[in-house]
Amino acid sequence: MGASVTSGRRWRWRRWEELSEVERVDLYTRQSLYLILWSFVVFVLVSGTSESASSTGTAVALGGALVTTVLGTRAMRAVFALHPATGPLPRAELVPFLLVAAVYLAAGVAFEDGIQGAVVMVVFANVAWAVGGVPDNRVSAAITVFGAALFGLSVGNPLAAAAGAGVAVFFLFTVRASLWLLDVVTELDQARNAQSALAVAEERLRFSRDVHDVMGRRLSTIAVQSELAATLAERGDERAAARMLEVRGVAHEALREARELARGYRATDLAQELEGARSLLRSAGIEVHLAVDDVPRGWHEAAGWVVREAVTNVLRHSTARSVSLTFESEELRVHNDGVAVGSAGSATGTGLQGIRERLAPLGARLEAGSDGEHGWTVTASLPGSGPLSSRRASQVGA
Incomplete structure (x- = not known):
């Protein structure tokens, strides 16, 4: 908030159309509070000095009110720049203002009742308006007591003291509510900016995962086919050219x-995967067994992620001779019979962890681990008919 007001001093001469939404609310809030203070002072002076017969008293009241309100506005602006912090207080602005206000109040007490009442109201309004923006309960209590004492002593009536306390509370509420609203708008703008940045980060993460999934498998295919073509070429086998065409x-x-x-248009298709x-x-000489016809349509894309990553890991990290892909009891299993010890295809691998993070919001789980001396199984739990049904089931269970 403080940064917002401080930066506002740089854009105050720009046109309204050039300001952002937060800058407009900032400018409107501060200028409205200044305008209310000055309007109140003018009203009080017109009412209090209109029937005064003393030109000296009127001049003192008007001159003192002008100086006090100018300094009060300057102190109020410094307090607004400090908000929402409580300290250190802007003493360079507050001290001269409070001294002038005290002198002005002392001078006004010597004049007739009308001018005296106007001086009291002007001093109190400036003090409450300028210092009331400090978000400290002790300051609020001091201003309330000051208003009660000032009104009570000037009128000599307990009801006047209660009225002074009520006016102080009203002034404090007006200033605090205005600054609170400005804080809310500023925080909402910051949250919107953070949300936009988060959306960009999520999109980058999605893109990196898709690149890893898609390009990893394709590059593995190219590597396997190239090695096979090279072997065939060394033997003088005519099939080497066909393999290179496949590459x-x-x-x-x-x-x-x-x-x-x-472009963001690609969707994972289980049949293609x-x-x-x-x-x-x-092509790599690995026997394949498929039994995944029962995968619910709603889980096809998620199952495609699992198949792609698991097969890529088999090619990169295993010495498998056979791989089976089965779906039974709401579980998709990708099993191979030859994972190298200490391979990067561990349960904590980057690729598997990425798939696990993508499945979690859909209500699915992914587990991977050794099921024997040489076997390795990736198991994806895909409950219900799809992500929506799994979410409903979890909500009912909760």
Whole structure:
């Protein structure tokens, strides 16, 4: 808040259309409080000096009110710049103002009742308006007591003291409520900016995950096919050219998917992922068993994520000879019979952790670990018919 007001001093000469929403509220709030104070002082002076027969008293009242209100406005602006902090108080502005207000009050007491009442009201309004913006209960209590004492002593009536306390509370509420509203608007603007930054960060994270999932598998395919083509070429096998054409096709497909990722249009298709996994694993000489026809339609995309990452890990980190992909009892399992000890395909791997984080908001879980001396299984729990049904079930259970 303080930064907002301080920065406002740099844009106060700009046109209204050039200001942001927060700057407009800031400017409107501060200028409204200044205007209310000056309007109140003018009203009190007109009412208190209109029937005065003493030109000296009227001149003192008007001159003193002008100086006091100018200094009061300056002190009020310094307090607003400090808000919402309680200290250190702007003594360079408050001390001269309070001294002048005290002298003005002492001088006004010597004049007739009308001018005396106007002076009391002017001093009290300036003090309450200028210092009331300090968010400290002790300051609020001091201003309330000051108002009660000032009104009570000037009129000599207990009811006047109560009225003074009531006016003090009203002034404090007006100033505090205005500054509170400005704080709310500023915090909402900061929250909106933070939300925008978070949305950008989430989109970057989504994009990085998709790049990891898609390009990792494609590059693994290219590596496997290239190695096979190189082996065939060394033997003089004519199939090497066909394998290299497949590598080229995979490279073009990877380029197409990268473009779709950049545009944000790509969606994961389980059938394509399964077919790609079957083709890739068989190209690497790994036997594949598929039994995933019962995966609910609502879980197809999430299941595609799991299949893609699990198959990529099999190619990168395992010595598997066979891989099975099955879905039973609301669990998708990707099992291979040969994970290298200490491989990067551990349960805490970056890729698996990313899939786990993507599944959690959908109500799904992912587990991975060794199920024997050489076996490794990635298990995804996909409850219900899809993410929506799993959320409803969790809400009912809660």
